[in-house]
Amino acid sequence: MAAYEEFLTGCFPSIDSELVSYVGGMLEDNDVVSSSNVMYEAIGPFLEQIDDSKTEDDIKHICDRLYALISKSVDTSVQSNGPNKILGAPVHLSSLLQETNAPGTDTSSIWISKRDSNAQVDSKQLAKAEAQLLKKQKKQADKDSSAKKPQNGVMEGPTASQQINRRDQKLESSGTNKSYDIKIENFDIAFGDRVLILGSSIHLSAGRRYGLCGRNGLGKTTLLKTISSGNLQIPSHITILHVEQEVVGDDTLSIDSVLESDTERHRLLNREKELAKLINLSPTGNKGDNSVSTELSEIYEALEAIEADKAPARAAVILAGLGFTPAMQKACTRSLSGGWRMRLALARALFSKPDLLLLDEPTNMLDMKAIIWLENYLQTWATTILVVSHDRSFLNAVCTDIVHLHSRNLITYKGNYDQFDKTKDERLKNQKKEYEAQKQYREHIQVFIDRFRYNANRASQVQSKLKLLEKLPPLELPGKDVEVSMKFPECDKLTGNILQLDEMCFHYTKERPIFISVDCNANMKSRICIVGDNGAGKTTLLKILMGELSPVKGIRHAHRSLRIGYFSQHHVDQLEMDLTSVELLAQRFPGKPQEQYRNMLGQYGVTGELAMRPVTSLSGGQKSRVAFAVMSMSNPNFFILDEPTNHLDMETIEALGEALNKFEGGVILVSHDERLITMVCQELWVVKNNKVISLEGGFDHYKKIVEEELKEQGC
Incomplete structure (x- = not known):
């Protein structure tokens, strides 16, 4: 018999053997018992119901004794060459699992092991113990309610603590008392x-x-x-739902795709259709069998409980908030681009909760x-x-x-x-x-040791100081992230308006014009941010400014010495993933020494071993830095940046903003990062209703306009 079982039997002579096994199972099942308070919370309620004569303090004292017994046994096992080890390297569980599952190998491992099902607490014993606990709690609740006397003919309601206890009892009895932490x-x-x-x-x-x-x-x-x-x-x-991959395109309507993400509602509606069909096909109206009608009534109640009738409106609000027009909500998912399918995946996650x-x-x-x-x-x-x-x-x-x-x-x-x-x-x-x-404390001790090391009268003190110094934990300087720095190369200075659009009109099809009579210009001191709804034409405007697209009507003026550096929001797709960063620059700009390539990469934080790794092994932010290096190799004097902050961490965004402020050329960027916009941009172009409007109030003014529009749309 274990020590704690013998101790329990001695304290409670009338204790049931099944309850002793149950309490023992709980103690053995806990890997770590941190304190006697934890012990009391775990088994105290079960011990109180065995002997009503014992007070709460008596039970706590017994739990203290139990904790002392278990702590002693744990200490003994640790000292006796047990399986406790301090690792000098991390353990890769996935590789261990593969080795363990291999045929003909020993499956015993201190890292991966299956608990013996025989060591599990018996379910009948558990049910019996919980029933006794609930009986005692109910008895106590009845005493509390009988102790209250009616005032003015009205019985006082339960206190807040009593309400919580009764709710917990209800949840425990129904098996739904589950923590979501x-x-x-x-x-x-x-x-x-x-x-x-x-x-x-x-x-x-x-x-x-x-x-x-x-x-x-x-x-x-x-x-x-x-x-x-x-x-x-x-x-x-x-x-758990991880919004990671875009929705697969098929003939499902966008709003139906969102509604189907609520699997419970979808299941109930399908079952309702099946039962309604059975009733309609029955020649007697299914009067002889009430099971179908009963199940149908239960389904109606379940649908009403989850407010299934409000689901289409809620899905439409989510899609509208994410930018889906009514026509796009009714469109098939196969007709959406990759970016819109990612928005649809986000909408499905928000709807399914x-x-x-x-x-x-x-x-x-x-x-x-x-x-x-x-x-x-x-x-x-x-x-x-x-x-x-x-x-x-x-x-x-x-x-x-x-x-x-x-x-x-x-x-x-x-x-x-x-x-x-x-x-x-x-x-x-x-x-x-x-x-x-x-550091000062250690130096003070070391000075004493060095001063009296060879003094026979102070030998014992020196030895105690040496032992004290050895026991001190290693002295480590607090870790601080390496500061991120970015530096754009110097460029040739140009004067006047170096980039200008006059009476520009553009469309892909005559039925749907993108721009009508747009006038705008930029110079070497410009710090312009272009904002607007998705699909309004921001990227199209950038391509017209760069000369990749020609206006249908109007003129694009550009300085003859203008060199534009373009950063695409799809820059990752434009990099050769099999090459290293140095090889990539050498392929794009051949004939230069390797030191020049590495120096350019180093200006954007791609240094050392990182520059010699294949691009495919880099993180999203590191690939963006490589793209900045590629953009800067031609020594541009004007930057056009399309969503440059995608995949960049907070520190790199700050470094990018500082580098753009120091850059002596002009900058036009499309971004939704409020920090970068307020840090860099002095002018805001709003693309809306086929126009490009310069907003004098800046980003804060634009944000207020957007919030007012959302209120008007009811989003």
Whole structure:
């Protein structure tokens, strides 16, 4: 008999043997018992129901004794050459699992093992113990209710604590008392031979909105994929949806595709049609069989409970907020482009409302109006969100917490991104102060040791100081991210309006004009941002300014010495993925020494080993930096940038803004990143209703206009 079983029998002579086994099973099943309080919370209620004469303090004392017994046994097992080991390197569980599953191999492992089903707590014993607990709780509730006396003929209502207890009892009896908090403890993630996250933990509280931040290439997207694939242990009752791939195009209407994402509603409607068909086909109207009618009534009640009749309107509001016109909502998904299919995937996720919504750069595919709508929509989101985004204003508007991935570890901060930024700086300052204090303390001890090392009278003191110095933890300087810097090359200066459109008209088809009588110009000092709804013609305007498209009517003027550097939002598709970054520049601009290629890449943070890796192995942000290097090799004196912040981390966006401000040439960019726009741009061009309008009020004025439009549309 185990020590704790003998102790329990001694304290409670009348205890049921099944209950002893059940309590013992609970204790053995807990891998870590952190304190006697945890012990009391786990088994206290079961012990109280055995002997009513024992007070709460008596039960707590018994739990303290039990904790002491178990702690002693754990300490003994640790000292006796048990399986506890300190690793010098990370353990790759996926490779271990493959080796374990291989035929003819020993399946015993301290890392991957299956729990013996015989060690599970017997379900009958569990049900019996829970029934006894509920009986006692009901008895206590009856005592509390009988203790209250009616006042003025009216019985007092239950207190808040009693309401919570009764609700918990109801949930426990129905088997629906499930927590939607997510706690993933002490996990590792590796990509190939590279360890991305080591021995870290993440806790996601239900209903909170978390922003996942960190430098490019650290593993944020990999973490989302690992969670969604089920490789990390998450309770099975929690539904997870990762918006990663675009919707497959077929003949399904866009709005129907969104409605079908609610699988429960879709199932109930299909079953309703089947039962209605059975009733209609029955010659007697199905009067002889009430089962069909009963099931149909239950389905109607279920549909009413989930407000199925309001679903089409809710789906239409979501699609409209993301920029879908009424015609696009009724269009087949196969007729949508890749960007619009990604928006449709986002709409399906918002409509289905999973318990955990994983979003990876959701603003990359959206225009400013859709971003503002999404910010407002997610602020009232009821379940948990984990979003990767480098849009600072979006994180400030949406997130209640920030999870920072740094040095292969995840650290959670309360508040939005601005609060996180301040807290992180304060934390770094405190760590530096602690480092300096520890350093001075060690130096003080070392001075004493050096001074009296050969003094026989102080030998014992020197030895104690040496032992004290050895016991101190390693002194490490607080880690700080390397500052990102970007530098555009110097360029030839030009005077006057170097790029101009006069009475420009353009269309792809006469039935649908894009621009009518547009007049605009730019010079070397221009810092212009082009904004507008998706499909309004922003990218078309850029191509006309670059000369790739010719106006149908009107004139494009360009300085004869003008050299334009163009950054495409689809730059990733234009890079040769099999080549290294150095080889890519050598292929595009042959005849230059390798040092020049590496120097250009180094100006955008692609240095050392990174420059010799194939482009396909780089992260999205690192590929963008390579694209900047390619753009700058021709030494342009005017930049036209189409969504340059896509895939860039927060620090790189800041560095890009500073580099554009120092650039001596002109800049026209299309962007939805509020931070970059306010940092760089001095003029705003709004593309709307076949016109290009210069907005004097700047970005803040444009944002107010968009919010008013959304209110008018009811989004």
